[in-house]
Amino acid sequence: MTRIFSGVKPTGHLTLGNYLGAVRQWVAADQEPDEALFCVVDLHALTVEHEPARLRRLSRQAATLLLASGLDPERCTLFVQSHVDEHTRLAYLLECTATDGELRRMIQYKEKAANAQAAGDGVRLSLLTYPVLMAADILAYGTQEVPVGEDQRQHVELTRDLAVRFNQRYGHTFTVPRATHPAVAARVMDLQDPTSKMGKSHESGAGIVYLLDEPEVVRKKVMRAVTDSGDGGVVYDREARPGVANLLDVLAACTGGEPGELAGGYQGYGSLKRDVADAVVELLRPVRERHAELAADPAEVERVLRAGAGRARELARPVVDRAYAAIGLLGR
Ligand code: TYM
Numbered sequence: 001m002t003r004i005f006s007g008v009k010p011t012g013h014l015t016l017g018n019y020l021g022a023v024r025q026w027v028a029a030d031q032e033p034d035e036a037l038f039c040v041v042d043l044h045a046l047t048v049e050h051e052p053a054r055l056r057r058l059s060r061q062a063a064t065l066l067l068a069s070g071l072d073p074e075r076c077t078l079f080v081q082s083h084v085d086e087h088t089r090l091a092y093l094l095e096c097t098a099t100d101g102e103l104r105r106m107i108q109y110k111e112k113a114a115n116a117q118a119a120g121d122g123v124r125l126s127l128l129t130y131p132v133l134m135a136a137d138i139l140a141y142g143t144q145e146v147p148v149g150e151d152q153r154q155h156v157e158l159t160r161d162l163a164v165r166f167n168q169r170y171g172h173t174f175t176v177p178r179a180t181h182p183a184v185a186a187r188v189m190d191l192q193d194p195t196s197k198m199g200k201s202h203e204s205g206a207g208i209v210y211l212l213d214e215p216e217v218v219r220k221k222v223m224r225a226v227t228d229s230g231d232g233g234v235v236y237d238r239e240a241r242p243g244v245a246n247l248l249d250v251l252a253a254c255t256g257g258e259p260g261e262l263a264g265g266y267q268g269y270g271s272l273k274r275d276v277a278d279a280v281v282e283l284l285r286p287v288r289e290r291h292a293e294l295a296a297d298p299a300e301v302e303r304v305l306r307a308g309a310g311r312a313r314e315l316a317r318p319v320v321d322r323a324y325a326a327i328g329l330l331g332r
Helices: 016-029 042-047 052-068 086-095 100-104 107-118 125-139 150-170 215-223 242-255 259-263 269-295 298-326
Strands: 003-008 035-040 077-080 145-147 178-180
Touching (some): 003 125, 016 269, 035 052, 035 298, 052 269, 052 298, 077 298, 086 150
16 A cells, blocks of 8 residues: 655645646545545745735635545545644754755745745745755655655655655654656646746736636636747647647646647647647536535535544654654653
8 A cells, every 4th residue: 555645835726737737646546545645735835925814715725626626535634734743843853854055955945035035025944944844744654655746856855865864864764755746747837938837826827727717717828828939830849849838738638648649630829729728627627616515615624624634643643753762852
């Protein structure tokens, strides 16, 4: 039985990138006889400027959307990070395992710290230590597989390094996990700027498809997607034609085809965009519908999260206690 853990950060509304890069893989894993845990990682949302009421709203919405996407609370454990103290308990030990230099090298830290500085905000210390908390999220559960989008690869690598280092120094304590990525759409790009990732916290939403966008809004965003100049027809070339490649990736992810082959079926960008828009609208329709039903019963979502936190605590506590003992702290 494979132990799976992954999480989503409630810093904004969930996007098509989150869905294709991660959530859809979680739903697939959830069908297997695995022990799978999925987490709304709310503490991670505190690493950048935030507004408390919005964070509460987004955390509830993220949990509701995960259920709406098809995660079955009978088969997997869905919970909120801040409800399980083991994450922060373990993070401190891992801060004592990681080095300052290692964390400063993280690409996401460099990008987000630069954004915070440009906005005139201070860079929160937690933004630097974020990947250590993420490592704790993963290692606390003896996780073997971490289904994530491409942008999390470096963080999972760091998690592996920390697990190996801790085990070497203090004796075998942690399972060394590995990242898994979807075959296509592991990095969905912004429709307005296909050289940057479709990210939920971007200021302008024009290039971002949100899971809860109305079908007409989705259609408009896709039809206005930036495509590439050049008259070589529709070809799949991520370097030279990033806009078109992104649309082909999304289409392939929605319809199950292969991006390079799909390209051959199109003469022009217009018909490609129409098919992508249709495919995305159909993919998201059941998610939006189910979300509306579940959002009408917030008490049920809360019940699921509470039960999930109880189960998560049971799994994490012995692992974290073991780490406390191994590193030389006296038992309580
Ligand atoms: P987050 O909240 O940014 O994204 C959640 C998941 O969605 C994937 N993703 C994408 N995949 C493809 N294309 C995109 N444009 C795109 N944008 C996001 C992400 O790779 C991720 O899998 N640090 C993590 C959250 C986290 C976590 C964890 C993940 C905290 N602890 C432990 C796994 C295990 C993050 O910020 O994800």
